[in-house]
Amino acid sequence: xxxxxxxxxxxxxxxxxLVAQMFDDxxxxxxxxxxxxxxxxxxxxxEPYRVLTEALVGGxxxxxxxxxxxxxxxxxxxxxxxxxxxxMAILKPLxxxxxxxxxxxxVIGTVKGDIHDIGKNLVGMMMEGAGFEIVDLGINNSVxxxxxxxxEEEPDILGMSALLTTTMPYMKVVIDQLVAKGxxxxxxVLVGGAPLNEEFGKxxxxxxxxxxxxxxxxxxxxFMARKHNQLAAG
Amino acid sequence: xSSTDNALTKLLASRDWLLADGATGTExxxxxxxxxDAPELWNADHPDRIxxxxxxxxxxxxxxxxxNSFGGNASRLKLHDAQSRVFELNKRAAxxxxxxADAAGRTVVVAGSMGPTxxxxxxxxxxxxxxxxxxxxxxxxxxxxxxxxxxxxxxxSAPEEMKAAAEGIALTGMPWCGTMSFDTAGRTMMxxxxxxxxxxxxxxxxxxxxxxxxCGVGASDLLRTVLGFGExxxxxxxxxxxxxxxxxxxxxxxxxxxxxxxxxxVLARDAGAxxxxxxCGTTPEHLRHMREALETRxxxxxxSLDQITQALGGFSSESDGTDGKGPGARKARAGGRRxxxx
Numbered sequence: 001x002x003x004x005x006x007x008x009x010x011x012x013x014x015x016x017x018l019v020a021q022m023f024d025d026x027x028x029x030x031x032x033x034x035x036x037x038x039x040x041x042x043x044x045x046x047e048p049y050r051v052l053t054e055a056l057v058g059g060x061x062x063x064x065x066x067x068x069x070x071x072x073x074x075x076x077x078x079x080x081x082x083x084x085x086x087x088m089a090i091l092k093p094l095x096x097x098x099x100x101x102x103x104x105x106x107v108i109g110t111v112k113g114d115i116h117d118i119g120k121n122l123v124g125m126m127m128e129g130a131g132f133e134i135v136d137l138g139i140n141n142s143v144x145x146x147x148x149x150x151x152e153e154e155p156d157i158l159g160m161s162a163l164l165t166t167t168m169p170y171m172k173v174v175i176d177q178l179v180a181k182g183x184x185x186x187x188x189v190l191v192g193g194a195p196l197n198e199e200f201g202k203x204x205x206x207x208x209x210x211x212x213x214x215x216x217x218x219x220x221x222x223f224m225a226r227k228h229n230q231l232a233a234g
Numbered sequence: 235x236s237s238t239d240n241a242l243t244k245l246l247a248s249r250d251w252l253l254a255d256g257a258t259g260t261e262x263x264x265x266x267x268x269x270x271d272a273p274e275l276w277n278a279d280h281p282d283r284i285x286x287x288x289x290x291x292x293x294x295x296x297x298x299x300x301x302n303s304f305g306g307n308a309s310r311l312k313l314h315d316a317q318s319r320v321f322e323l324n325k326r327a328a329x330x331x332x333x334x335a336d337a338a339g340r341t342v343v344v345a346g347s348m349g350p351t352x353x354x355x356x357x358x359x360x361x362x363x364x365x366x367x368x369x370x371x372x373x374x375x376x377x378x379x380x381x382x383x384x385x386x387x388x389x390x391s392a393p394e395e396m397k398a399a400a401e402g403i404a405l406t407g408m409p410w411c412g413t414m415s416f417d418t419a420g421r422t423m424m425x426x427x428x429x430x431x432x433x434x435x436x437x438x439x440x441x442x443x444x445x446x447x448x449c450g451v452g453a454s455d456l457l458r459t460v461l462g463f464g465e466x467x468x469x470x471x472x473x474x475x476x477x478x479x480x481x482x483x484x485x486x487x488x489x490x491x492x493x494x495x496x497x498x499x500v501l502a503r504d505a506g507a508x509x510x511x512x513x514c515g516t517t518p519e520h521l522r523h524m525r526e527a528l529e530t531r532x533x534x535x536x537x538s539l540d541q542i543t544q545a546l547g548g549f550s551s552e553s554d555g556t557d558g559k560g561p562g563a564r565k566a567r568a569g570g571r572r573x574x575x576x
Contacts, residue, residue: 113272113313164259165259167269
């Protein structure tokens, strides 16, 4: 790249150009530039929630779509998500202060016996990018671990991930326990992982199987919208 | 050990194709492995079951079988608090294999399985190159000590991890094979295309005897990947799943029939693979059908993509990732973006 291109000064761009530039910077995983962009928009009087939805969520939607379409892969998405996290760190306390609308809350974790957390982390990051609150339980979660988190966090969504044929049946163990305790309908249960498919998700009693992080976000939004409609109707 | 005096190279020199093995994880489930438990612990706790696991493919006609050590690196075993047992569990995995192979009455290759660490490597992730090399080296030493003929790196998605595995293995001087899992729109999860893996394997200082694809999505996708490797002086490995997983009565089973896997095996050979096996869901029954098909059906020349989908079903994605629409291309097209200063 030439020096000329390195000379873009974010603070000299108008709002529209700045947001467009932030989309590009998110796509390229430039964390410092995203932090700078967020601060400039806040200084210009943007509400934190507007910065989140229009600049960050907007940019991550493009990243998510290209990931879904096989144009971007895990390394690029991780870099983008890392850049977004930089912006989120600035916005998070402000969002809480200003009482911004709550999109939804998700508890997510990889099941017992499984160390793999790449896909799960991607889902967590993309969900955060879409405005969800995420509680990440990490890897190797037993039924007890999941229930402790559900009790503590009272999430809308439970997300489970597994990458091995030896660990994917454990998702059913967790869902069966939810059913046994009469709590299955309290949560939207989303599952994912490379060896899974839609039929498997149905067979174990999940609400949906999500092929990738972008689909997880879309699915989560859909279920949250349904929930809101039901509450409104009820 | 020179590059030619190992059992695999010798066998490859005497045959047009070799039959590798099938599934490990799904087979162990049928023997009572509980979801979430580490299969590698059985090398010490239930050697009889591991012996039975190995005997399945050997009796079905496999020329090569992989040891029960896929998750036998420190990073994976740590989950089960067994990170201090890497050498022991891998050595046991290979010892039991040696015993089964030597009793086969023909040459059977014991391939020491080495799966991914599960960590993402620097700079995107946290695992350093040096740490990865050390982990693979430790595992390789155990497999070597147990008497493995070759080492077999599989289901890798990142080129950095394949490189680290090659370096760790080089420290033992063992011959090796390496396969990646192409499960995301024709590429690996990390975006590696088939030609990119072929090129990487050419560049390695301690190059493998054979490279290829394992696991991934279905048999069709796997063969498209094999075609994508193009002309290569190395042997090519095809180890595809027996269809896709279904959940039934608390068990996972894959929906690919033995007949389908027989068609897949012949197409894999015609596509240029010389080491042909299955992955998840592939039972000894599948392997028997594959062996019979390879022995009885004549070569037909390289299959077209249409012939593959007609025989085995459609692809999971339109492209195999080599149409220039990947990450690099997008960035070049967009232009005008600033480069990260870090």
